[in-house]
Amino acid sequence: MPSPLLPIRISDLRLVKGDRAVLAGINLTIGEPGITVIMGPNGAGKTLLLRCLHGLIKPDQGQITLGQLSVTDSRDQQAMVFQHPVLLRRTALQNLAFAVPEIARSEPQRLLRALESVHLADRADQPARMMSGGEQQRLALARALLSKPALLLLDEATASLDPASVLLIESLVKTQSAQGTKVILVSHDQGQARRLADDVVFISGGQVAEQSPANQFFTAPETPVAKAYLAGEILL
Numbered sequence: 001m002p003s004p005l006l007p008i009r010i011s012d013l014r015l016v017k018g019d020r021a022v023l024a025g026i027n028l029t030i031g032e033p034g035i036t037v038i039m040g041p042n043g044a045g046k047t048l049l050l051r052c053l054h055g056l057i058k059p060d061q062g063q064i065t066l067g068q069l070s071v072t073d074s075r076d077q078q079a080m081v082f083q084h085p086v087l088l089r090r091t092a093l094q095n096l097a098f099a100v101p102e103i104a105r106s107e108p109q110r111l112l113r114a115l116e117s118v119h120l121a122d123r124a125d126q127p128a129r130m131m132s133g134g135e136q137q138r139l140a141l142a143r144a145l146l147s148k149p150a151l152l153l154l155d156e157a158t159a160s161l162d163p164a165s166v167l168l169i170e171s172l173v174k175t176q177s178a179q180g181t182k183v184i185l186v187s188h189d190q191g192q193a194r195r196l197a198d199d200v201v202f203i204s205g206g207q208v209a210e211q212s213p214a215n216q217f218f219t220a221p222e223t224p225v226a227k228a229y230l231a232g233e234i235l236l
């Protein structure tokens with residue numbers, strides 16, 4: 001079943017910080033299921049866009065709708081995984097239970113299965129904050145997926161993880177997407193983007209420079225700025 005939060009429509013989204021428009025009129029419709037990868041140089045506005053979508057930042061101007069819903073009304077159907085996961089000072093298992101108390105009560109075995117899915121079953125009782133960066137990130141993803149979100153937002157969630165953890169997370173994200181979750185992922189990793197993306201949104205200077213099917217984007221980017229980025233000619 002396609003995500004009920006589609007299409008995502010963003011119109012004239014503006015955010016000013018100091019005297020600078022860091023989001024300078026984003027217009028974007030994401031209508032297709034699957035995985036959308038957001039790319040663009042450092043400081044382009046990718047994280048801010050994701051945070052606006054998740055309701056963590058209120059834009060100064062513009063509109064976002066997800067299906068028929070506002071950001072606020074869609075929030076309980078969304079999950080977001082950050083580059084640096086925010087975990088509670090509790091065990092791995094308690095971190096999951098705290099996020100989904102009803103599931104913890106009615107189907108506690110699902111929590112254990114979630115830990116198994118990220119290869120952390122034997123770490124259930126370990127304090128989450130004592131885990132390595134990669135382990136914490138896998139736990140954060142397991143927590144995000146437990147609620148079976150209609151929209152999963154990932155902000156450079158695999159940056160600085162080892163290759164096996166990256167592939168594990170990518171595999172879980174692909175499975176989740178195949179089950180109907182709309183995935184929007186920010187990544188600088190071109191390999192990852194090629195492996196995962198159905199379509200690419202390229203952001204530059206707080207605006208959408210290009211939106212294309214992934215094959216087209218990687219073989220024949222339309223804009224000079226995307227070409228330069230893919231060729232490694234833009235300072236990251």
Ligand SMILES: Nc1ncnc2c1ncn2[C@@H]1O[C@H](COP(=O)(O)OP(=O)(O)OP(=O)(O)O)[C@@H](O)[C@H]1O
Nearest residue numbers: 017018022040041042043044045046047048049188
């Ligand atoms: N709270 C803030 N106050 C002032 N400027 C900010 C604030 N948050 C972000 N910015 C600026 O907004 C711009 C866009 O930031 P954003 O984090 O969205 O970039 P990004 O595209 O995710 O970059 P990166 O690839 O480096 O993570 C940057 O120039 C950043 O310095």
